[in-house]
Amino acid sequence: MGNPSKITEGGMVYSLGEFDGKQVEYDFSKVLTYMEAKGKLLFGRNFRLYHEDHKVLLKLCNYMVRDRTSCLEQGIDPDKGILLSGPVGCGKTTLMKLIRHITPHYKPYKVIPARNIVFGFNHVGHRIIEDYGNGQYFCFDDIGVEQMGRHFGKDCNVIGEILLSRHELFLESGLRTHATTNLNAEELEERYGKRVRSRMRELFNLVAFDQNAQDKRGTKNTDKK
Template sequence: MVNPSKIDEGGVQYSIGQFDGKTVTYDFNKILIYLDAKGKLLFGKEFKIYDDDHRVIFKLCNYFIKDEEMCAKNGIDPNKGILLTGPVGCGKTSLMRLLRHIVPLQRPYQVIPARNIVFGFNHIGYKIIEDYGDGQFYCFDDLGVEPIGRHYGKNCNVMGEVLLSRYDLFLKANLKTHATTNLSAQELEDMYGNRVRSRMRQLFNLVAFDENTNDKRK
């Protein structure tokens, strides 16, 4: 039997809780130890988990392990995706790349920079929007700072169209979408318009870093 409370990384087995054969009782402190180790493997030995980020990480962990009680306390709907916001360099992308590893039995999502999708549109056109309206799970990284798409002389707000497609998938098949952004709610509305912003409220749980969080890349 697979034990989802044990994860092997780099020849070391990490325990992130207790498994009774049916359910896992997770231990946040043990999860932090695992995330620190996995982060160093993914991003290099300089990676570290900062104490100031524990609040955000705790919310995200409860979401990914599907702790319904703690999600309810934090106003998180486990059926929606995550929109992780915060200032440049606070670690949003790293966390979204990292946290999917604490639930190895769950279906993984791909982290895709929003600008790459726009570049794809510029090259092959509207097929790229269809491609991301498929049955896969995605996390769109750096949402809202990508350029406007342009294909054969026609402009297109590519990510706005992709989000509308993802919203339709959410309604039809409860297919989750995640994203990270540096922008505020008003800036997102300015970028995508009121209709898309309204859909985003239904697609995403908003989880935010403090606006004064330091740039960890400096």
């Protein structure tokens, strides 16, 4: 496995903590330094992390590195997925794309916009639901504001159906699913119904930005949802 506490980016080696040969003792300040550097490579030189978001970042970091003790102290079940919520522009999509890079020794998830999945359903039908209800790792981005799917004249709540399938996978094999949303719990229930909302509680840990979190898109950081 090598040393998972060290990551090389752009010819520089970043240390995320201390590795004793069995596990890494992560240093949050070092992880943030690496994330700043990786963020600039991914999203452009204007990217930066915000001090106001450190509470959310700490939860996400502890979750990604599987620090079970810290997760439980913060009310996070490390065996569930993450539902990252917050207002438009606060940085949800960017963080979910970025945070997976601090643990390159784990299998990464793919970040897929919910609207793209619905577009796919409109073209090919229920095969799309099967494609995303499988054993791969996904983060469904911006759920709850996508259009209703429609194929051959029949409407389908595509993301709702996929979440039901992912819940079954979670119960069968522990496969985790992640998502981002601008909506609150009541809005999600209105969009997907009580049954799906109930499954979402079992499927996800809710990690939320403050509702007054600033819109960071004006800073020219790429893809700040």
